[in-house]
Amino acid sequence: MSSKDLVLILDFGSQTTQLIARRVRESKVYCEIHPCTLPFEEVRAKNPRAIILSGGPASVYEEGAPSLDKRVLELGVPVLGICYGMQLMAHLLGGKVERANKREFGLAQVQVEKNDGIFHRFAKGESLDVWMSHGDRVASMPAGFETTGLSGNTPFCAVANDNTKMYGVQFHPEVVHTPRGSDLLASFLFEVTGLTPSWTPGSFTDEAIQAVKDRVGPNEHAICGLSGGVDSSVAAILCHKALGDRLTCIFVDNGLLRQGEFEQVVNTFRETFSLNLVAVDAKQRFLSALAGVSDPEQKRKIIGKVFIDVFDEEAHKVQGAAYLIQGTLYPDVIESVSFKGPSAVIKSHHNVGGLPERMKLKLIEPLRELFKDEVRACGESLGMPRDILYRQPFPGPGLAIRCLGEVTEERLAVLRAADHIVSEEIRGAGLYDKIWQSFCVLLPVRSVGVMGDYRTYEETCAIRAVHSLDGMTADWAPIPYEVLGRMSNRIINEVRGINRVVYDISSKPPATIEWE
Numbered sequence: 349m350s351s352k353d354l355v356l357i358l359d360f361g362s363q364t365t366q367l368i369a370r371r372v373r374e375s376k377v378y379c380e381i382h383p384c385t386l387p388f389e390e391v392r393a394k395n396p397r398a399i400i401l402s403g404g405p406a407s408v409y410e411e412g413a414p415s416l417d418k419r420v421l422e423l424g425v426p427v428l429g430i431c432y433g434m435q436l437m438a439h440l441l442g443g444k445v446e447r448a449n450k451r452e453f454g455l456a457q458v459q460v461e462k463n464d465g466i467f468h469r470f471a472k473g474e475s476l477d478v479w480m481s482h483g484d485r486v487a488s489m490p491a492g493f494e495t496t497g498l499s500g501n502t503p504f505c506a507v508a509n510d511n512t513k514m515y516g517v518q519f520h521p522e523v524v525h526t527p528r529g530s531d532l533l534a535s536f537l538f539e540v541t542g543l544t545p546s547w548t549p550g551s552f553t554d555e556a557i558q559a560v561k562d563r564v565g566p567n568e569h570a571i572c573g574l575s576g577g578v579d580s581s582v583a584a585i586l587c588h589k590a591l592g593d594r595l596t597c598i599f600v601d602n603g604l605l606r607q608g609e610f611e612q613v614v615n616t617f618r619e620t621f622s623l624n625l626v627a628v629d630a631k632q633r634f635l636s637a638l639a640g641v642s643d644p645e646q647k648r649k650i651i652g653k654v655f656i657d658v659f660d661e662e663a664h665k666v667q668g669a670a671y672l673i674q675g676t677l678y679p680d681v682i683e684s685v686s687f688k689g690p691s692a693v694i695k696s697h698h699n700v701g702g703l704p705e706r707m708k709l710k711l712i713e714p715l716r717e718l719f720k721d722e723v724r725a726c727g728e729s730l731g732m733p734r735d736i737l738y739r740q741p742f743p744g745p746g747l748a749i750r751c752l753g754e755v756t757e758e759r760l761a762v763l764r765a766a767d768h769i770v771s772e773e774i775r776g777a778g779l780y781d782k783i784w785q786s787f788c789v790l791l792p793v794r795s796v797g798v799m800g801d802y803r804t805y806e807e808t809c810a811i812r813a814v815h816s817l818d819g820m821t822a823d824w825a826p827i828p829y830e831v832l833g834r835m836s837n838r839i840i841n842e843v844r845g846i847n848r849v850v851y852d853i854s855s856k857p858p859a860t861i862e863w864e
Contacts, residue, residue: 353547355379355537356396358386360404360414360432366682367522368400368430370719371533376545380717381682388417398426398541401433403520407447407484408432408439416440426513426541428466428533431481434507434516441490448485448501455525456480458505462496465508466515468539469531479525480518513540549725553586556714556726560590563712564671570712571663572673574599574625575744576613579675579715581736582727586714587673588623589730595673596624596666600658602651603631603760604746607768616736626665630658638748638755644864647755651745663709672709676716677723740785741819749864753792759807762845763790766809769838774813777831784822786813788839789852789863797840797847806847809839814861822856 355372359365359381372379379400382391391399399420406413414432418440421427429437435445456478463472470476478499486504489495497506497517507516515536521529537543564570572584574597587595597617601610610627617623637650663669715723727737748755751763767788774786789810797804811832816822836849852859 353378353543354394354396355398355400355541355543356391356394357381357400357402358384358391358416358420358433359402360384360436361406362403362430362432364520364522365402366679366719368402368533369678371522371530372400372537373547373719373722374530375534375537376547377537377543378547378717384414384416388419391417391420392423396423396425397543398428398537399423400536401427401429401437403431403433403481406432408436408445421514426536427515428536429514429516430522431518431520434518435484435486437514437516438486438489438493438504438507443490443493444487445484446487453481454479456499456501456519458497458499458519460497461506462494462508465496465510465540466506466517466532466536467496468535470528470535477525477527478519478521478529479523481520485518486516515540549722550729552718552722553726553729556586557590560587560712560714564591564594567668568670569594569596569666569668570671570673571595571666571669571709572597573659574613574617574623575742576609576736577675577742578720578727578737578739579677579723581617581675582723582730582732583673583675583713583715584617584623585621585727585730585732587712588621593624596626596669598626598628598659598662600628600630600655600662602634602655602746603757604634604651604748604755606742606747606771607764616733620733626662628658628662630654633658635755635757640754642753644749647748647864648745651748670710671712674711674713676713678717678719681716738781740780740783740787743862749862750787750789752789752863759790759845762807762843763788763809765843766790766839766846769842770811770835773831773835773838774827777828779825779827779831783813783825784816784819785861786811786825788812790846795848799847804847806845808848808850809843809846810850810852810863811835812852812861812863814856816856816861819861822861824853824855827851 355377357368357379365381369379369381404414416436439445458476458478460467460470460472460474463470485502489504489507492509492511493507495504496508499505502518505518520526521532570591574580574584584597599613614627617625634654637654641647724737743749747760747763751759770786770788774780789812791808791810793808794805795808813825813827814822815825832851839846839849
């Protein structure tokens with residue numbers, strides 16, 4: 349994107365910084381999240397139209413608290429400080445921040461004192477429900493600031509310096525618990541900053557296709573690891589629009605896919621989209637490597653290593669391959685960056701870890717600026733079908749981490765059959781699009797059962813279904829009893845090897861969505 353359209357979000361360690369970006373993107377304005385440690389020269393080089401300072405868990409007066417190069421506040425662009433961001437702005441400009449006599453966590457009411465600036469879309473005297481989360485307060489603001497919003501416990505709840513276009517709020521407008529938070533952010537983006545709501549998935553798609561065309565030389569080729577999931581599928585179709593037959597997609601059947609999945613992906617991308625797709629049957633290599641292994645972390649490592657070996661072998665058959673396409677998304681990029689210095693990296697991330705270095709390929713990540721919902725919208729602009737774009741998440745290690753204990757061909761067949769029944773019943777009940785994830789887990793727990801006049805001693809199937817927005821937290825889905833009853837009845841009657849079905853009603857945290 350052009351830097352003139354950029355809103356720069358500097359992160360001070362808040363748990364809701366991504367939500368700020370989501371709200372800005374929902375207003376059709378492009379933004380990026382960067383650590384608060386981003387050097388001033390890089391901030392200036394990005395030429396942002398506006399800057400938002402996130403919240404954070406620290407106190408500005410503590411030794412080692414995350415801070416900001418004061419010159420960032422002197423760039424002459426509008427600045428919005430949220431919670432810690434407001435306190436830090438006050439602290440750096442000569443105000444005073446102190447520990448509050450009474451901490452505020454949860455719902456509060458703010459009265460609008462002045463209906464311009466960030467309150468341009470509000471009425472003077474209006475009372476707003478907001479979400480507070482702070483133990484410090486601003487005791488005095490720097491010269492030039494005035495109070496524009498009051499709460500019972502926070503006299504400087506919202507402040508403004510219209511001359512320098514600096515604004516601050518002690519509450520969190522980005523969270524759903526502040527119902528009109530989007531209006532406040534929109535006032536900052538449009539009335540204060542003068543931005544135009546022009547960043548859409550369609551405009552992104554056109555620019556991304558052109559960027560891939562410009563980067564890959566006319567005689568160069570690219571390869572893409574296609575899993576059939578949303579991210580790799582959209583990345584593949586986007587790059588196919590740019591490169592045509594110079595893109596080769598490699599789809600590896602690891603023997604850990606769901607029922608009919610391999611054939612479905614191959615038919616869809618070969619027939620519907622005319623992709624140059626190499627389909628690799630590597631089932632036996634994966635299952636042989638997994639033989640006798642029960643530890644979940646060991647399973648993941650084995651699957652990752654075998655995948656890299658297989659992919660590497662197939663990729664070397666592609667003449668002129670110089671680039672590797674990955675479906676990396678913006679949350680992956682954010683989580684790969686430390687916001688408190690080089691010693692606190694949250695996690696390293698590679699969709700197909702190790703491949704670019706091992707194969708000496710240059711990396712193209714066409715979706716690295718997008719959140720998941722934006723990827724789906726991008727896919728829609730590319731004409732991709734809904735059943736691909738809105739399919740439920742499926743783990744990279746596949747059914748191996750849903751087949752607890754040893755992974756064998758026989759146990760996988762049992763799990764596949766049960767999982768297919770769950771999928772059919774969820775879809776038949778009209779619940780598929782309302783649930784984040786629904787699936788089966790095969791447990792290495794045998795119990796006694798009776799079928800007809802015969803005693804059985806077979807394994808247990810656990811059904812798991814959750815509601816979630818991003819997979820970071822999740823609540824178990826209250827599936828109607830009659831739907832659960834049909835699932836259980838069909839699984840026990842139709843799938844040999846299972847004689848007991850249970851339903852998982854644990855949330856994340858403390859549990860995880862997947863069992864391994």
